[in-house]
Structures are given as C-alpha cells and as structure tokens.
Amino acid sequence: MNKKPITAIIVGAGHRSIIYADYSIEHPDELKIVGIADPDSDRVSEAAAKYGIPKENCFTDAAELAERDRFADVIINGTMDKDHVSTSVPLLKKGYDMLLEKPFAVSKAEMIELVNVVKEHNNKVMVCHVLRYSEFYKEIKKTIHSGEIGDIISIQLCEDVSYHHYATSYVRGKWANSDRSKTSMLLAKCCHDIDLMMWLMGDVKPEFVTSTGSLQYFKAENAPEGAGERCMVDCKYVDTCNLSARRIYLDLPGRWDFYVWPELHHASYDEKYEYLKNVSPYGRCAYKCDNNVVDHQTVMIRFNNGATGTHNLTAGCAFSKRIVHIIGTKGEINGIFEDQKFTVSYINPHNESDHTDRIVDLSESYSASIGHGGGDHALVADFIKYITDSEPSISCTSLDDSVAGHLVVFCADESMENNGMPVKTEL
C-alpha cells in the first residue's frame, strides 16, 4: 500500500459518489477527498463541509473542473448515466484516473468514444460493478474457475424487481422515461447481471444476442376503475392500492428515502406528507406516469463455444431477488443472491439421488444494511489497489472488462426493438 492517501475529486455529489467518498472517512490513510464538482450548490456545500474541501476546489460542473490543471490522482464520477461520457472525457484527457459509475455509456457509439479516449491517454478506469464484490458471486466465480462443474453449457440468470422498487425508479423516478434518461431498463438495472454473466463465463465470448420484452402492466389502461392522477389528492384507492404513494413512501419513510426525499431527510411527517401529496413526482398514480421503459425483458446469448446464456428481467414482483442457475458438464450451481446461499450439485452415479450436493451458505456473514453487503467499500478498496499498481482482486472491473457486458445490453435492446432479430456482438 502506498504511504500517502490517493487524492480524489467527486464529480456528481449524489447518492452513489458520497457512498464511495465516505470510504475516506473510515480510511483517511488510503483516500482523501480534495475537490468537488456539481451544479447543485447545496450538495457542494454539504460535501465540502463533510470532507473539508477548500472553496477554491469547488466547481460548478465537470467542464469547469477540467479547465483547472490536474490537482488530484483520481475522479469519482457519480453523475447520472447519460452524463458519464461527456463528463469523463475532458477529465480523462487531463490525465485523471477514474472510478466511474455504471452504465459507463448509454450507447455503442458513446462506449467506443470512451474506450478510445482511455486507450489514447492511458488512464486507469474502473467501473462500479459492485455485485462482483459480493461474497455470493465471488464464491460462484471461484467454484466455476476451479473446474468443479466442468465446462458451462448454460448460464441462466433472473432478476426480479419488486413492485415498489420498480414503481419508484422506473415508473415515477429517474429511469422511467428513456427519452429523458437516455437509458433503457436493461441497461440501468441489469448491466450488473449481464456483466456478472460475462465475468462468470471467463474467456468465452458472446457472439449473438436476441431479446424480447415490453411494457405490459404499468400503464393507464390497467389503472383501477376511477383511479385519480395523484394518490393523495384525488384517488379513492389511496389506502388499498399496492402502488399508493402514501403506502409505499409515507407508511415506511425510510423506503427509497434517498430518491423520494433527498433534500427532506429531516423534515417532519406533515412536511413530507404535503410534498408527496402536491409536489413530488413520486406522488403520481403509478398507472398514469410518462414511463416508457419495459417491465419485463428476456435476453438470449450464444457464446463462441456454443454455450448459451439467458437473462430474465421481470418487474412488479412481490420481492426483489436474483436467481442463478449454471449448468456445467460435471455439475451445476443453483442459488438466490438474497438468500446468500447456493448449492453445487455434482453428477454422481454411485449415489441414489444421482448427485452429491455441497451447500455454500454465506448468510451469517452478510449484512444487507451495509451498501451492497459491503461490496461498495470493498470496491473502493480494490480501486485504490488498482490505481497504486498493487494486485487488485478477481472482482476488479477495468473499462475493458466491462465492455462485453455493455455491448450485450446494447445488442439486446437493438434486438428487442427489431422483434427479436439476432444481433451480432460486433464493435
């Protein structure tokens, strides 16, 4: 480990950047936040006070920061999806290395632009695929790598998104309308899962992708008879509807608080009530918003050795979960991330049940209350190793490592728009 802490500038002082930047509070010997750029002056003042950033190192945006000579080692870029490439490019050209939120680009063209800039300026860029840092996926990766289940024939992943998560982020919230966010549901939500699939498949590369999906349920024609426009203003179902803003956000005010009341954390119940009732986009009827992203999508991938992968995204589920089923030539893996448990089943003709099981139970050491089960800060620790040329972990996701997953997502969305036409994963 190097003697002096890595110095970092926050670009986009939102929910995600602050989680990463807080690593500096627990580990001042490893990371020091020395600058900040964000058009939101309240966020700048709050973060400047928290990390002790001098006024001359506070900027209104990435462009203003890029006008100054480089004065730190790295950038923590936690801007929104559509701003990742435009905010990164000028700073990468200044020579900064970068921790960059996913998705690192919102189109194939943007992806190519970023990859070329990084190649030309030789920056180290790590993408925040936090799930690679969870013990659950790390143990699955190690199991596959050990050869225990043989060669993978089929890898099947499912992501179920709960009704309240979907209603918050993809119906009422920031990723609801792709014309505004420039991000598809698959890209925003499942680029993690497709990245995991590419990582677990190792050296085998995707060749063709097909996909189908639609927005089936969360639209006006499915609203209950006589539903209003705003749950707490004119809707008779406010106490009974499963998507009622009052039931989802006010009855449990900690649920999605960082999206619903980022500026109202300390407000009273009455203030929150009035805001949700009359002002907030999260107070709208979930059947009558301007959302256009899918609520379910299936992706099929053929790899260059003949193996296949599927990913099923389904929203509006009773609870969120990620399901993994991987079938190899000698055995298989079955598990659910939220249970923090998976079973490895080995083919065994000498056993009456035809197979022998090994159960991997990580639930005791898992804490859902710390960011991604500890993955958020493990990722920052690994980023520091990557930057300082120490040996990073098997989870480290450089920009190049993240390209295959993003490419599959772009191809899948292209296929879905063309009624499932197979799309070759060419750059």
Ligand SMILES: NC(=O)c1ccc[n+]([C@@H]2O[C@H](COP(=O)([O-])OP(=O)(O)OC[C@H]3O[C@@H](n4cnc5c(N)ncnc54)[C@H](O)[C@@H]3O)[C@@H](O)[C@H]2O)c1
């Ligand atoms: N890795 C994960 O598990 C994970 C989880 C959730 C979100 N994300 C991703 O993290 C990113 C950030 O999400 P968030 O909810 O923290 O966003 P946010 O909206 O809270 O923060 C984004 C910040 O960027 C600022 N900004 C906008 N334009 C800027 C510019 N030109 N220069 C500097 N700052 C600018 C905004 O003012 C805002 O404060 C998104 O891309 C999201 O998809 C990742």
